[in-house]
Every structure is written in structure tokens, then in C-alpha cells.
Amino acid sequence: MIDLGPHAVFIVGAYAGVAVGLLGAVLWVVLDARRVAARLAALEARGIRRRSAGSPAP
Amino acid sequence: MSLDVAAKRPNWFARLANPGQFLAWSRPLLWPLAGVTALLFLAGLYFALFDSPPDYQMGETVRIMYIHVPTAILAEGVYVLMALAALGTLVWRHPLADVANQAAAPLGALFTGLALISGSLWGRPTWGTFWEWDGRMTSFLILFLIYLGIVALWRAFDDPSRAGRIVAVFTLVGALDIPVVKYSVDWWNTLHQGASIDLMGDRHMANSMLLPLGLMTLAFGFLFLTLYLVRIRTEIFRRRLATLARQAAGATP
Numbered sequence: 601m602i603d604l605g606p607h608a609v610f611i612v613g614a615y616a617g618v619a620v621g622l623l624g625a626v627l628w629v630v631l632d633a634r635r636v637a638a639r640l641a642a643l644e645a646r647g648i649r650r651r652s653a654g655s656p657a658p
Numbered sequence: 659m660s661l662d663v664a665a666k667r668p669n670w671f672a673r674l675a676n677p678g679q680f681l682a683w684s685r686p687l688l689w690p691l692a693g694v695t696a697l698l699f700l701a702g703l704y705f706a707l708f709d710s711p712p713d714y715q716m717g718e719t720v721r722i723m724y725i726h727v728p729t730a731i732l733a734e735g736v737y738v739l740m741a742l743a744a745l746g747t748l749v750w751r752h753p754l755a756d757v758a759n760q761a762a763a764p765l766g767a768l769f770t771g772l773a774l775i776s777g778s779l780w781g782r783p784t785w786g787t788f789w790e791w792d793g794r795m796t797s798f799l800i801l802f803l804i805y806l807g808i809v810a811l812w813r814a815f816d817d818p819s820r821a822g823r824i825v826a827v828f829t830l831v832g833a834l835d836i837p838v839v840k841y842s843v844d845w846w847n848t849l850h851q852g853a854s855i856d857l858m859g860d861r862h863m864a865n866s867m868l869l870p871l872g873l874m875t876l877a878f879g880f881l882f883l884t885l886y887l888v889r890i891r892t893e894i895f896r897r898r899l900a901t902l903a904r905q906a907a908g909a910t911p
Contacts, residue, residue, distance in 0.1 A: 633891065
């Protein structure tokens with residue numbers, strides 16, 4: 601690992617903050633997509649379909 | 659009398675943005691986009707942290723630039739995209755335009771927040787302060803608040819079609835802040851430095867710094883694109899879900 605000098609705490613803090621934000625966003629986007637897809641699949645499994653059925657699966 | 663069949667065929671833009679067709683063409687793109695994003699981040703982080711020199715003035719803290727500048731570019735770029743989507747809602751009443759606005763808003767807010775945090779952590783060792791109420795930082799904080807306002811507006815309405823037009827007007831009014839953010843460093847004497855990348859001017863960055871900055875900007879851009887496509891797909895499915903739920907409620911005796 602490189603020597604980040606006397607201001608290492610600011611550099612590491614900035615990278616860690618951005619990493620946490622991005623990973624959190626990825627997790628939120630993926631889980632939200634899965635939750636909506638599961639609810640849609642559950643409704644369709646009950647036989648409730650759009651009038652223009654035949655759309656691609658989530 | 660003859661029918662012009664070709665004229666009735668939807669043009670490429672209509673096919674691109676039709677919700678049903680969007681779902682079809684976007685699905686096979688998601689994994690390749692995620693792969694390209696991961697590779698770009700690996701390469702960008704390698705050059706940003708291990709194979710680029712310290713700055714002659716800022717020293718090692720220049721490495722914060724490789725995450726601060728891309729997030730700041732996306733903060734402004736995503737808003738421009740949302741403003742175009744708002745025009746699509748108000749002028750052309752395009753079916754996917756308000757979905758495009760709604761899907762982008764939380765991502766834009768995230769990038770703006772990350773640019774503010776990384777900029778603040780860069781400012782402390784460079785300027786001796788985390789924050790200064792100068793033109794660039796203040797207008798950027800206003801951009802963050804505008805994003806939060808748009809996210810809150812979307813959540814305030816049950817019917818997305820009603821929310822769409824109101825949010826579109828709000829988005830276009832908020833777009834006035836974008837040129838202020840962009841040119842604040844030129845209009846006022848700010849603590850914040852001028853543009854880091856000035857391709858047309860005479861300020862040139864060393865290639866050893868331009869490479870990690872370019873790679874990281876591409877990595878953040880591809881990450882946004884990947885998440886954005888997934889968010890748009892999710893919003894389309896969420897609206898279908900709401901329609902089906904109403905349909906199911908109506909069918910129940």
C-alpha cells in the first residue's frame with residue numbers, strides 16, 4: 601500500500617464514504633427491483649394479468 | 659388514395675422509449691454493463707491509488723480528486739438528464755419521460771451528496787476548512803436540496819401521472835441552478851478551484867493524472883447507467899403492479 605502521508609485520514613475517509621454510499625445504492629436498487637418483481641409475479645400467479653399480456657419477465 | 663405504411667411505423671426514438679420495448683432491449687444489457695463497470699473501477703482505482711504521482715502542491719490529497727470530480731460531474735449531468743426528461747413529460751407527454759425523471763432523482767441526490775462529502779474531506783487539508791459559503795459550494799448544496807425536494811415530491815403523490823407534471827415543472831425551475839454551479843468559479847472569486855478538466859483551454863493536466871481521472875469518470879458513468887436502467891425497469895414494473903392491484907381490487911366482489 602502506498603504511503604498517503606499526513607492527510608491519510610482524509611483520503612481514506614473520502615474513499616470509504618464514497619464506497620459505502622455506492623454499495624448502499626447498489627444494494628437498495630437490486631433489493632427494490634427484486635421486491636417489485638416478486639410482488640408482480642405473485643399477482644400474476646393468482647391469474648391477474650395485464651390486458652396486453654406477453655411483456656418480458658422482470 | 660394510398661396508405662403510407664412506413665409513416666405509421668414508430669421511429670427509433672419511440673421504440674427506444676416505449677415502456678414495453680424498453681424492458682425488452684434493456685434486459686440483456688444489464689450484466690455486460692455491470693461487468694464493464696467493475697473492470698473500469700478496478701483499473702481506475704489501481705491508477706488512482708497505486709500508479710499516479712502526488713500533486714506538487716496538494717501532495718497525496720490529490721487522490722480525492724479521482725472520486726470527487728466524477729461524482730460532481732454526475733451530479734450535474736444527471737440533473738441535465740432529468741431536465742430533458744421533464745421536457746419530455748411537459749412537451750411530448752412521453753410515456754417513459756416521467757419514469758426517467760423519477761428513476762434518476764435518488765441517484766443524482768446520491769452523487770451530489772458524495773461530491774459534497776468528498777469535497778469537504780478534500781477541503782480540510784487543502785484549504786484548512788471543511789466548508790466555505792462560496793459560490794460553488796453553496797450552489798452545489800442548493801442542487802442537493804433540489805434533488806431531495808424532487809425525491810420528496812415523487813413520494814408525496816400516490817398517482818405518478820399527476821406527480822409527473824408537477825415534478826417536471828419543479829425540475830425545470832431547479833435547472834436554473836446548473837449554470838450557476840458550472841460558472842460560479844468564473845463569476846465569483848471562490849475558494850473552490852476552477853474546472854479540473856479544460857480540454858479547450860490552456861490548462862492541461864498531466865497524463866499520469868488524466869488517465870485515472872478519465873477511468874474513474876467512466877467507471878462512475880457506467881455505474882450510473884447500470885443502476886439507472888435497473889431503476890427505470892423497476893419503476894415500470896411498480897406501475898404495472900399498481901395497475902394490477904387496482905384490477906384485482908376491482909374484480910373482488
